[in-house]
Amino acid sequence: MDAELFRILSKAVEELNLQWAPPEEPERSRLDEWFLPGRRQAPRQRAAPFFPEVHVELTKSWHAPYSARLRTSQQSAPTSVDGSSEKGYDSLPPLEEAVAAHLCPPAAVGCKTKRALPSKPCRTTSALAGRAYTSAGQAASSLHTMAILQMFQAKLLRALDESGFDAPAFRDLRSATDLALRATKATAQAIGRSMASLVVLECHLWLNLTEIKDTDKTAFLDAPVSPLVLFGPAIEGFTERFTAAQKSSQAMRHFLPKRSSSTSASSRPRTAPAQQSKPAPSTAQAAPAPKEQRRRARPARRSSFQRQRQAPRPKTELDPKPPKSS
Incomplete structure (x- = not known):
C-alpha cells in the first residue's frame, strides 16, 4: 500500500472508530543472519480496512436473491447515466438474427423479443446471467457519478486552499461529499445484487441435475x-x-414403465401387404429357370456349318420320291 494512502487510511480508521487488523510480519527462519546484515524479506501488503456499513448495503439483496428487485426508486439516479443503453450498461447484447435463425428457427420468427433459448432451464440460466450483467452495469453507472463528484470536490478544495475560506464553496463541498456517499451506497447495493445473481445461477445449474x-x-x-x-x-x-x-x-x-425403442418397434402391428389384382400364376405358368431366361434373352451363336445344315435345300430330280400310299 502506498505510504500516503496508508497515512490517510490510518487517520480515517482512528476518526471513524473502525477496526483494522495489523499487518502480517514476514516469517523469520532460525537459519537467517542474527548479526550480519543479510537479505530481508519485503513486508506483506496490508489489506484495506473493513467498513461495516458498506457490507450491510451490499448484502441487502442476499436474503432473497432470486426475487430481489433490480431497480429501486430511491437509487435510480446514481445508478443511471445518460446513454447507458447505447453503451451496453443496461442489459446483455441481443442475439443476432442470423444466429437465432440457425440455432432455433421457430424462436427467430417474429419480433426480436421472441428470440429465446429452446428449453426452460436454459432460459432461466440466461435470465439470471442477464440480472447479474444489469446489476454490474448499475455499479459501473454509479462509478461515473462518483468520479464527477470526487472531481468537483478536488476543485473546491483547491479553490479553498488558494483563496482562503469561502462559505458557498464550503457548502458545495459538503453537499458533494454527501452525494458521493449516497453513490457509494448505490454502488454497494448493485454489486451485491450482481454477486447474489451469480450465486443463484450456480445453484440453478446444480439443481438442473x-x-x-x-x-x-x-x-x-x-x-x-x-x-x-x-x-x-x-x-x-x-x-x-x-x-x-x-x-x-x-x-x-x-x-x-417406459417402452424402449426396440420393444415399441416390435410391438407395432404389421399391416398386411396390398393384394394384387392379377391372379397368382399356376404351376404350369411358373417362372422359367434362370438358364432358360438367359437362353431366351441371348440366343446362342451358331457356326456356318450348322447354318448350312439347318437351311432348307432345293428339291432336285435325283431326290427319291416318297412312296405312294396304297
Whole structure:
C-alpha cells in the first residue's frame, strides 16, 4: 500500500472508530543472519480496512436473491447515466438474427423479443446471467457519478486552499461529499445484487441435475446467500425434497414403465401387404429357370456349318420320291 494512502487510511480508521487488523510480519527462519546484515524479506501488503456499513448495503439483496428487485426508486439516479443503453450498461447484447435463425428457427420468427433459448432451464440460466450483467452495469453507472463528484470536490478544495475560506464553496463541498456517499451506497447495493445473481445461477445449474420440480427449486434459489457454502441454510430441506422426488419418480416408473425403442418397434402391428389384382400364376405358368431366361434373352451363336445344315435345300430330280400310299 502506498505510504500516503496508508497515512490517510490510518487517520480515517482512528476518526471513524473502525477496526483494522495489523499487518502480517514476514516469517523469520532460525537459519537467517542474527548479526550480519543479510537479505530481508519485503513486508506483506496490508489489506484495506473493513467498513461495516458498506457490507450491510451490499448484502441487502442476499436474503432473497432470486426475487430481489433490480431497480429501486430511491437509487435510480446514481445508478443511471445518460446513454447507458447505447453503451451496453443496461442489459446483455441481443442475439443476432442470423444466429437465432440457425440455432432455433421457430424462436427467430417474429419480433426480436421472441428470440429465446429452446428449453426452460436454459432460459432461466440466461435470465439470471442477464440480472447479474444489469446489476454490474448499475455499479459501473454509479462509478461515473462518483468520479464527477470526487472531481468537483478536488476543485473546491483547491479553490479553498488558494483563496482562503469561502462559505458557498464550503457548502458545495459538503453537499458533494454527501452525494458521493449516497453513490457509494448505490454502488454497494448493485454489486451485491450482481454477486447474489451469480450465486443463484450456480445453484440453478446444480439443481438442473436433479428431478426436483420447478416450484420446489424456487425455495432453494431464493434462500439467503451464505459466504461459506453454496446452498446455505436451504441444504436442510434439500435431502427431504430430493428423496421425495426420487420416490415419486420410482413409483411412476413402476406403474407406468417406459417402452424402449426396440420393444415399441416390435410391438407395432404389421399391416398386411396390398393384394394384387392379377391372379397368382399356376404351376404350369411358373417362372422359367434362370438358364432358360438367359437362353431366351441371348440366343446362342451358331457356326456356318450348322447354318448350312439347318437351311432348307432345293428339291432336285435325283431326290427319291416318297412312296405312294396304297
